[in-house]
Amino acid sequence: MFYLVIQNLGKERCIHMSKDNLYKEGMSFSCTPDLEYVPRELLREIEIICSEVPGPPIIARVYRA
Numbered sequence: 001m002f003y004l005v006i007q008n009l010g011k012e013r014c015i016h017m018s019k020d021n022l023y024k025e026g027m028s029f030s031c032t033p034d035l036e037y038v039p040r041e042l043l044r045e046i047e048i049i050c051s052e053v054p055g056p057p058i059i060a061r062v063y064r065a
Contacts (some may be wrong), residue, residue, distance in 0.1 A: 014036070
C-alpha cells in the first residue's frame with residue numbers, strides 16, 4: 001500500500017492511499033481526509049495542490065507500507 005501524507009499544524013495526516021504508486025508532482029487531492037496509515041518507508045516528497053484551497057502547491061510525502 002502507498003500513502004500520501006501532508007503535514008498540518010505540526011501533525012502528519014494521510015490524505016490518500018492506493019495499492020499502486022500513482023503519486024506524481026502537481027496532482028490535486030482533497031487535503032481534508034485523515035486516514036489511518038503505517039509509514040514504513042519514505043519514498044519521496046512531491047508537490048501537490050489541495051483541491052479545496054487555491055494557492056501554491058504544498059509538500060506531501062509518499063510512504064510505502
